[in-house]
Amino acid sequence: MTEAGSGNSLPGPLAGLRVLELTSEHAQFCGKLMADLGADVIKIEPPGGQETRNIGPFLDDQPHPERSLHFWHYNTSKRGVTVDITKPGGQEIFRNLAATAGLVLESFPAGRLPELGLGYEVLSASNPGLIMCSVTPFGQDGPWRDYQTSDLLHLAAGGQMASSGYDEEDVPGAPPIAPGGGNAWHIASHYAYIAILAALYHRDFTGEGQYIDVSVHEACSLTTEGAIAIYLSTGEVVRRHTGRHASPDQSPGIQHATKDGGWINTTRSGSNLTPARLKVLGEWMDSEGFAQDLLDEKYQDPAVVERSGQHFADVLREFFANMPLVEAYEGGQELNFPWGAVRTMGEIVGDPHLEDRDFFVPVEHPELGREFTYPGPAAIYNGSPWRIYRRAPLIGEHNDEILGGELGLSKTHLEALKKSGVI
Numbered sequence: 001m002t003e004a005g006s007g008n009s010l011p012g013p014l015a016g017l018r019v020l021e022l023t024s025e026h027a028q029f030c031g032k033l034m035a036d037l038g039a040d041v042i043k044i045e046p047p048g049g050q051e052t053r054n055i056g057p058f059l060d061d062q063p064h065p066e067r068s069l070h071f072w073h074y075n076t077s078k079r080g081v082t083v084d085i086t087k088p089g090g091q092e093i094f095r096n097l098a099a100t101a102g103l104v105l106e107s108f109p110a111g112r113l114p115e116l117g118l119g120y121e122v123l124s125a126s127n128p129g130l131i132m133c134s135v136t137p138f139g140q141d142g143p144w145r146d147y148q149t150s151d152l153l154h155l156a157a158g159g160q161m162a163s164s165g166y167d168e169e170d171v172p173g174a175p176p177i178a179p180g181g182g183n184a185w186h187i188a189s190h191y192a193y194i195a196i197l198a199a200l201y202h203r204d205f206t207g208e209g210q211y212i213d214v215s216v217h218e219a220c221s222l223t224t225e226g227a228i229a230i231y232l233s234t235g236e237v238v239r240r241h242t243g244r245h246a247s248p249d250q251s252p253g254i255q256h257a258t259k260d261g262g263w264i265n266t267t268r269s270g271s272n273l274t275p276a277r278l279k280v281l282g283e284w285m286d287s288e289g290f291a292q293d294l295l296d297e298k299y300q301d302p303a304v305v306e307r308s309g310q311h312f313a314d315v316l317r318e319f320f321a322n323m324p325l326v327e328a329y330e331g332g333q334e335l336n337f338p339w340g341a342v343r344t345m346g347e348i349v350g351d352p353h354l355e356d357r358d359f360f361v362p363v364e365h366p367e368l369g370r371e372f373t374y375p376g377p378a379a380i381y382n383g384s385p386w387r388i389y390r391r392a393p394l395i396g397e398h399n400d401e402i403l404g405g406e407l408g409l410s411k412t413h414l415e416a417l418k419k420s421g422v423i
Contacts, residue, residue, distance in 0.1 A: 012038020013384035017200070018101045020044060020094070021078065022085070025052050025182065026107040026216060027135035028074045030189035034196070035077035036377070036386055042097070042402060043078045044085070047421055049395040059368075065395060066367075072392045076363065076374065080393025081402050082423050089422040091117060096407055098123045102203075103196060104132040110140045120211040130209040131199045135192050139215035149216070154184035158220025163227050163238055163246035167253075170242045187223050188216040252313035255342070262325030263342035266316060266332070273312065275300045280335055290319040349373075365391050399423055 015038035021031040022044050035041035052074070053065035060067070084090040095118065098104060104123065106113060113119050113134075120132040134140065137149035155161050160183065161176040168174070192214045199210050221228065227238045230248060238246040243255035243265070254266045273281070282294030292315050298304050320328050325341050332339035341347075354360065359376040377386035403409050403423065417423045 010383065010385055012036075012386060013381065014039035015384075017103060018042070019103045019105055020097055020101045022104070022106040022108060022113075023135065024050060024107055025055070025074075025185050026137075027105060027185070027189050027192055027214075028052065029186055030133075030135070030192045030196070031078060031105055032074050032076055033189070033193050035075075036388055038384070038389075039103075041078040042101075042398070043075060043080045043393060044094070044097075045080060045082050045395065046084055047082045047396070047423060049082070053395075072372075073374070075392035077387075077389040078393055079398040079402060080396065081399050082396040083403075084422050085116060085118060087420075087422050089417055089420065093403065093407070093409075093417075093422070094118055095123065095126075097402075098130065099127050100406070101127070102129065102131065102200075104130065105135070105192070105196070106132070107135045110134075110136045110138075110145050124209055124211075128209060129203055129207055131196065131203065131212065132209075133192050133196050133199075133212040133214060135188055135214045135216065137215070138217045140213045144217070151180070151182050151184045152178050154216050154220050155179060158184065158217055159224040159227055160220060163224060163240060165240035165242075167240065167242045167250075169250075174240075176240065184216055184220055188214060188219040191219040191222070252309040253317070254313070256317045256320040258320050258325040258328055259322055260324045264320055264325060264328050264339055265342060266339045267337070273305055275302060275305055277337075278305060278312075281337065284331065284335060285315075285319050288319070288323070290315075290322060292318070361388055363388050363391050367394065396423065 014034055017034070017039040019031065019034055019039050019041040021028070021041050023031060028043075031041050031043065049065045053068050053071045054063070055068055055070040056063065057069050058064060058067045059069060065071075083093050085094050098118075104120075114121070120130075123132065124130045136145075137154070138144040138147060155178045156176075161178050163176075164179060165171075165177040166174040192212070195212045195214060199212060203209060225245070227246065230236055230238060234248070236248040238248055239250070240246055241251055242253065244251060244253070256264055256266065258264055278294060278299050282291045282299075285291040286295060294312070294315060299308070323331075329339045329341050343351075348354070349360070357380070360373050361376045362371045363374045364371050372391075374388060376388075379386070399414065400411075403417075404411065404414055409417070414423065
């Protein structure tokens with residue numbers, strides 16, 4: 001199969017690392033990050049496939065565990081086997097695989113793998129360099145350890161929702177709003193990924209593996225930007241602001257409608273303007289006939305500029321209402337104002353900047369005889385490239401290759417394991 005994302009044949013930065021992945025939606029993104037960087041990530045599913053294969057949308061709107069676009073995205077570059085680790089035969093297979101691995105990534109409920117005889121203490125006894133990372137809703141201990149969870153719950157309990165929503169002035173009595181889209185799982189996966197790389201670095205120097213306990217809740221609480229820090233330092237609670245960063249004070253609006261029905265994001269008007277920059281902005285707006293009083297000499301006083309943020313926002317709102325979106329944000333960018341358009345998915349996919357940097361990559365699906373476009377790398381590596389090596393695995397696609405060819409199980413043994421429901 002053609003490798004996607006780079007013509008560079010050099011190995012990825014995590015080449016040589018074997019990862020056993022036992023995750024659901026909580027941490028499968030962490031596995032994808034490592035797989036696309038060259039790690040040999042073996043996704044272990046129960047016979048018949050895991051539940052995330054039933055998450056839509058589906059290719060051509062035909063629900064099927066092999067047609068989940070959600071599963072496709074989060075499981076690129078991985079190989080896949082089916083093993084029922086609740087059965088003794090499956091536990092033996094998993095222990096044998098773990099003896100060949102550098103990392104086990106799992107998101108079972110806290111304490112579940114030790115109950116099955118597959119905890120870190122058991123696995124590391126024969127593989128002292130093994131790293132195990134467990135991603136659970138609330139960690140391996142604590143009073144909330146066994147609470148049920150969801151993406152929505154974490155964004156509420158972690159603090160994100162308290163900072164997301166509308167101004168009281170815009171929507172009186174509006175509730176907090178969840179960002180949605182699996183944000184909690186992405187946050188936790190990123191923190192797990194960082195922790196794993198640190199543990200790999202430690203092992204490179206000491207030869208020692210270690211156990212990593214990642215809590216989705218704590219990862220979310222670390223990602224409230226300034227909300228917790230502001231409260232700890234001042235006792236102030238940040239306020240929700242429409243389309244902009246939450247803050248204790250009432251900040252001016254920065255999101256404005258344009259003449260052609262678009263929306264533009266600007267920066268917080270009063271905090272990034274100096275008298276000199278305000279003059280530059282005013283002269284441009286004056287050439288279009290919408291500067292109002294921005295060229296008044298009083299705005300050469302920084303103190304006046306600082307306390308006039310809301311007025312500047314009102315003037316900008318009128319200006320943008322009479323300007324096409326592209327002309328507005330490109331004109332601002334030419335004057336070094338960090339403004340940008342609120343864009344649709346269609347505009348992002350067709351973005352010439354992303355296309356110029358080869359962000360979107362083709363990935364072959366040989367079983368369908370088709371090629372699909374996937375989002376690409378977060379960074380471009382010139383010496384150890386990122387690439388999507390293969391599309392997400394089919395159910396049990398690599399059973400023969402891994403369990404037979406690499407673990408040495410005979411075809412007869414594999415057939416018996418299949419009949420007994422172990423694989």
